[in-house]
Amino acid sequence: MSASIGVGMVGYAFMGRVHSQAWRNVSAFFDVPLRPVMAALGGRSAEATAQAAERLGWAAAETDWKRLVERDDVQIVDICTPGDSHAEIAIAALEAGKHVICEKPLANTVAEAEAMAAAARTAAxxxxHAMAAFSYRRVPAVALARRYVxxxxxxxxxxxxxQYLQDWIVDPEFPLVWRLQSDKAGSGALGDIGAHIxxxxxxxTxxxxxxVAALTETFIKERPLAGSSSGLTAGGGSGRGPVTVDDAALFIGRMSGGGLASFEATxxxxxxxxxxxxxxxxxxxxxxxDFESMNELWxxxxxxxxxRRxxxxxxxHPYAGAWWPPGHGLGYEHAFTHEVKDFLEAIAAGTAPEPSFDDGLRVQRVLGAVEESAAHGSRLTPTEDA
Structure with missing residues (x-):
């Protein structure tokens, strides 16, 4: 039996559910050197967090992430919260001697990402160890593409x-969720899905x-407040608020090898x-x-x-042999299992996991340069590499 390692996760919405499945399943399919124990789940509401912990397989619930970080049975902190809390939680966890895996984008600003990367270097x-959770690296077809290069x-x-193309907010009456608010999400399609591409x-490569040189656009400037109905709040006032992030981003760029690149996130x-x-x-x-045909590489x-297909x-093929017989495809959730498998192996070996917080910072610098270019109509060079 592998030695065990305790995991505490902060956040239990979409990303939290996916990460929970990865922690539950990784030992069943991979011979990992450390067996994750799902020690505690963190959230703001005591009742909702307790229900989520029971449903997702976590042994305990905490309503204060600081208490979760302090727990003796937690050695890994998994951050699945909106970007506005990434830096505070990650830095505190690293300073407390806990390994950290943090969802993308690493932070909401370049300054926050720089502070996180510096804390990760000190902790190393x-x-x-710390890892940025860019899960698409762990899709077998993407890993095979890297191998060919x-x-x-x-x-x-x-x-x-x-390109990263979605349509989930096309309806102008879709509510003003946190992903559409810059104080919580940092940016819109650019940071949410542009960071991935x-x-x-x-x-x-x-x-x-x-x-980079960029354009961004917000097509729907105002949306119903989340939880309001018929455009009215409980107090009878207007139930709409401003969208403060981009709906779409386009930019061109140059790669370090001299090649040309184009990116679209919408x-x-x-x-x-x-x-x-x-x-x-x-x-x-x-x-x-194309991820919509995720088991294929052309x-x-x-x-x-x-x-040829x-x-x-x-x-x-990368990761695929641990799962099903040839021809039996994998799904979205498998990349997250591969992600935590690689993270556990890096911790056990004492090696730097990839992508590192420095890699996350490099992406954040590109995001920052794209935003500035779009705002000022200029061609910009991302600041010094991590």
Whole structure:
């Protein structure tokens, strides 16, 4: 039996449910060196948190994240809260000697991300590790794409095209949830889903963005307040509030190897549900991926035959061999299981997990440069790399 390690998670909404499933299942499918014990779940409401803890498999509930961090049975703190609390929780946990995994984007501002990355570097000197949760790196087809680039099968990278297309807020009467408020989310489609395609592009190519020029737009300026009905609050006043984040972001960039890149992140692509798409063109070949067909990687080697479809479910494909027989596809939730599996292995080995908080900071700097470029109509270079 592997030694156990206690996990405390803060937040139990969408991301919390997915992370909970990963912690529950990882030991059943992977021979991890540390067996996670789901010690405590943190949330604000005592009743709701207790119900979520029971439903999701957590042994205890806490209504103060500081108490969760202090618990002797918690050695890993998993942060699944909105971005406005990431920095405070992560830094406190690292200073308390707890390993940290934090949802993306790392923070709401570059300054917060810099503070988190600095705390992680200091903690690493004490054997305490931190990882940014960019789950799409752990999709087998994306990991296979990275392998092909590392093997030199694409040659010099010349073009990157990345899109993340969703449509969940197309309805102008969709309520003003926290993801549409800058004080909680930092940015809109840019940080929520644009962060994913930035990290995925940099991960697959092994390069980073050095220059960006951007446009952003908010199509629906005002929405009903969450919980209001018929446009009225309980007091009879207007039940609408301003949307303070972007609905869509477009930007072009240059990769560190000299290649050109284009990025599009929108939550207004009617009919698209979760279409994270990326195509990379190199001197020797190309590859293409679409998360709505997540078990497939399209690969072209040379100029003679065009693209061929690879069903990424074979035992020698990244992560896939631990699950089902060939041809039996994986789903959205599996990437999170792979994520915590890699994190547990890094902690046990005493090695730096990837993506690190420095990697998260690099993405945050790109997000910051995109926002500034869109605001001022300028071409900007992200500040010094982590």
């Amino acid at each position: 000197g004490r054997g305490v 590392e093997e030199g099968r694409l040659g010099e990278i010349r073009h990157v095209r990345a 930035i990290d995925t592009a940099q991960f697959i 092994g390069e980073h963005l050095t220059e 939550r207004f692509a009617t009919g698209r549900k979760n279409a994270l798409r990326i195509e990379v063109n190199g001197a020797l070949g190309s590859l293409a991926f 690969f072209c080697e040379g100029t003679g035959g065009g693209f 690879i069903l990424v479910t074979e035992p020698d």
